[in-house]
Amino acid sequence: MFNTTTVLSILENGGKRPSYLKPCSLSDPNFEQCCLEHGREAIPHLLNGDKKYNIPKLVPLIVPYVTVDAGENLKVYLKNIKAYGLDKIDLQQLYGFELYVFPVDGKYQYDADYTLKKIDGEQHMSISDNDQLTFDLRKAEFHLDNLFNGDKVLGPQMNAFLNENWKDVINEIGGAISHTVESLVRAIATGVFDKISYADLFTE
Template structure:
């Protein structure tokens, strides 16, 4: 099924000029030629996540407790459309960095993150069907997701800024695996209680297939979120300061 997706994140990561800054105290620099380089990067990333999620305006990283997405649109041809405005995403403080691989020679970055519990809440407008389940209405959306494992891959390039090289991510992509999801939509079919309850039950009985329809939105949101954090840090901290030779 082909989806057209729009996800707008107002995350505040710098675009264009960023003032060069030193490493923040919650991040540890890792020398690129040390034998435990990968382990050093992972330890530093794990220690930094709790602070990064709370935001750091100095490095253009906003507070993500909660993360607010002004608008999401998901369309599949003329027969399905979902719009959610002012979506609040709760639970990013449960994120754990499981793996981190910085391949500096080939300019590649890989990270695996486990988000133990996410809750997405916001007003929705839906029309169409998922699987064989008809959906029509305007109301409040609540999606709770347990155990989101996200694998993030990207390339990076080095750009000159103030006489120093800075990393910039390119060609980023994310895949996810979910343990369990729960969904509830209020006011389906103009508030028809019986039909709404039946539809919500059908959605939850088939949550894996429903999640497949929402997967493009979730993966794009996570990709943009990680890119925003990476761009905020890399735009201010030079490559040499992050990964010195000694």
């Protein structure tokens, strides 16, 4: 199994790694702590994006669209979503992390399997599509624009309703948000792994 924090530690071992990702030795008895410290140091650089590795600028995180079909009671199509708060990420442990985002307070964990594929004769990691984002929220806030064709009365009333009932809203749309973020993480990981071979990511 592997997750977002593992991406940071894995890249640190590769000879082609970006300069802002410092290496950690697999034989280091404090390997996990090393990865945490260096991962925390790398986050500001990663959030600024890196075109070489197809990492987009993540502050704010732009989500093109989210489609929710929760039956007759709720059908929602959201586009051009701007998610704020990634600059407040705090990695907590090697196989998980806690962050503030969307702007949502909570604990998030991303897990995924990988396989190996050949690119130009070299083995590269490939994220499987059974990845999963799980989260436990403490609070969520919503602000949706252009509701009811920009109605200045109904729009604020709907936003107030959503924020008063944020737990019910998250229960309805949480799955769709998770799948969208999973796709984004998978795309970013693919951009990195397609450029760095398995041998460069893992050293003896």
